[in-house]
Amino acid sequence: MIVLEMLILVILALAIGVFFLGLSRKIMSRIHWRYGPPITQPIIDIIKLFNQDSVSHGSLFNFGIILSLAGSIVMVFFLPMGAMCPMSSSGGMLVILYIMLLGPLGLALSGGEAANPNISIGISRKFILALSYEVPLLLIFLAVMTHYGTISIVEIVKIQSANLWSFASLPLLLSGIAYLLILPALLGERPFELIKAPQEISSGPMAEYGGKFLALATLQHAFHTFVGISLFVNLFLGGASNPGYFFLKMLVVFILLIFVNAVFPRFRIDQAIKYLWKWPTLLAFIGLIIVVIVD
Amino acid sequence: MDRNQLTKWIKSPGNMGHKYSLDVVYFCTGCGIIEIPPSITARWDAERFGVKPVATPRQANLFLITGYVSVKTLKAVIRTYEQMQEPKFAVGFGSCPINGGMYWDSYNTVNHLDKYIPIDGWIAGCMPRPEAIFIAVTHLWTLIDKEIADGYKRYRDKYKYYRANQEKVLGELEWPPLFPEDDKK
Numbered sequence: 001m002i003v004l005e006m007l008i009l010v011i012l013a014l015a016i017g018v019f020f021l022g023l024s025r026k027i028m029s030r031i032h033w034r035y036g037p038p039i040t041q042p043i044i045d046i047i048k049l050f051n052q053d054s055v056s057h058g059s060l061f062n063f064g065i066i067l068s069l070a071g072s073i074v075m076v077f078f079l080p081m082g083a084m085c086p087m088s089s090s091g092g093m094l095v096i097l098y099i100m101l102l103g104p105l106g107l108a109l110s111g112g113e114a115a116n117p118n119i120s121i122g123i124s125r126k127f128i129l130a131l132s133y134e135v136p137l138l139l140i141f142l143a144v145m146t147h148y149g150t151i152s153i154v155e156i157v158k159i160q161s162a163n164l165w166s167f168a169s170l171p172l173l174l175s176g177i178a179y180l181l182i183l184p185a186l187l188g189e190r191p192f193e194l195i196k197a198p199q200e201i202s203s204g205p206m207a208e209y210g211g212k213f214l215a216l217a218t219l220q221h222a223f224h225t226f227v228g229i230s231l232f233v234n235l236f237l238g239g240a241s242n243p244g245y246f247f248l249k250m251l252v253v254f255i256l257l258i259f260v261n262a263v264f265p266r267f268r269i270d271q272a273i274k275y276l277w278k279w280p281t282l283l284a285f286i287g288l289i290i291v292v293i294v295d
Numbered sequence: 296m297d298r299n300q301l302t303k304w305i306k307s308p309g310n311m312g313h314k315y316s317l318d319v320v321y322f323c324t325g326c327g328i329i330e331i332p333p334s335i336t337a338r339w340d341a342e343r344f345g346v347k348p349v350a351t352p353r354q355a356n357l358f359l360i361t362g363y364v365s366v367k368t369l370k371a372v373i374r375t376y377e378q379m380q381e382p383k384f385a386v387g388f389g390s391c392p393i394n395g396g397m398y399w400d401s402y403n404t405v406n407h408l409d410k411y412i413p414i415d416g417w418i419a420g421c422m423p424r425p426e427a428i429f430i431a432v433t434h435l436w437t438l439i440d441k442e443i444a445d446g447y448k449r450y451r452d453k454y455k456y457y458r459a460n461q462e463k464v465l466g467e468l469e470w471p472p473l474f475p476e477d478d479k480k
Contacts, residue, residue, distance in 0.1 A: 025342070034340035038298065041316070041345060048312030052356065053381045118351075202350035210353035210380040 017222025054211025064110025071102025072223035122204020139284035157239030174287030190261035325362020334425035363391035413446035
């Protein structure tokens with residue numbers, strides 16, 4: 001039964017993630033006053049990439065990208081979507097904090113084998129960025145855990161459905177805003193697109209990926225997008241009782257993210273650290289203090 | 296455009312994928328590159344055909360050589376072409392790669408690009424309008440459909456010929472052959 005639930009959850013997450021990739025390209029082109037590709041374009045891309053040859057740079061190159069994809073898929077199991085949460089009894093937020101680093105780590109392992117200078121720059125940027133958004137993320141998690149007195153996300157969703165959403169209740173409002181501010185950095189979207197930066201470092205960690213490797217990296221990105229937004233919906237927007245309602249909530253957050261992605265230019269890495277360690281960290285810290293005082 | 300015909304997708308997903316997802320690496324050799332920005336931005340939106348610029352040759356499957364090819368850039372053109380993953384398509388843009396164009400008697404440009412790498416199609420003109428790129432893309436779709444866009448196969452089969460031509464112009468090449476001799480029967 002649990003296996004079946006896991007399978008459904010992975011397929012749903014994949015469908016939603018790939019749909020979001022297509023939607024983002026469509027909305028971006030409408031904002032640019034273009035017609036844009038069909039919404040199925042990422043699916044076409046993935047089919048093409050799986051039918052293309054690919055060159056490998058060694059066994060670690062193959063292993064790293066699989067580790068990265070696996071890390072993203074495993075996180076899906078720990079996030080309740082509607083009533084579905086196969087791993088509800090174990091872990092919770094602490095596990096997510098640990099597994100969240102597997103994605104960048106896998107890409108770094110894989111890129112190290114290829115020995116391309118663009119990849120090295122991209123990887124170092126990715127880790128610096130991870131270092132800067134993990135600090136506010138930890139503070140946000142601490143605030144949520146302190147307020148609800150539990151690390152289980154299923155419990156948190158249950159409490160929220162009985163009372164108010166935590167985004168609407170005062171003690172956690174600042175933490176929610178801080179999470180929204182670091183969400184583009186978490187997903188590598190435009191103000192923090194400096195990891196990929198095709199114009200500067202020719203798409204950074206992806207520079208040596210072609211064919212099947214690029215397809216796996218695209219899938220990883222789709223899963224990662226799903227996880228980042230689903231975490232916000234679960235912790236702050238009260239989760240949902242059924243997957244359809246959950247998807248609607250995710251859609252709202254994602255479209256907000258796309259609008260930010262479409263209008264903002266790219267930060268430099270030093271500006272990104274300065275921003276992330278100033279505003280979101282400050283908000284999250286004040287939020288934590290408020291939570292400690294109120295409770 | 297038969298992008299939405301499901302039967303064709305089921306019959307040959309690979310071919311349809313290569314048709315409708317062309318990731319292009321633009322080689323900015325000459326004046327031709329000035330026609331690319333209007334074709335990928337709001338005026339003539341190339342992305343509605345699935346044509347998208349990418350940053351590295353590893354991710355690309357269409358190679359657009361825009362403008363004249365000097366001897367020095369020929370080296371980079373060959374290396375870029377060899378780094379792309381099969382199946383790959385190459386298109387020459389403008390009259391200079393076809394036969395030298397207005398630089399036909401220059402001491403430093405290559406007159407016939409298809410002696411050095413296999414070209415699947417040409418866009419003639421000096422300069423071609425951005426619309427010509429879309430006509431070329433639709434022609435390339437037909438070629439891929441009939442499976443005669445086989446430049447990469449020709450490169451593999453006649454590699455000796457291409458390599459000899461490359462060495463005639465560039466002298467001793469710094470990189471090892473892409474398809475070593477002992478692979479052949």
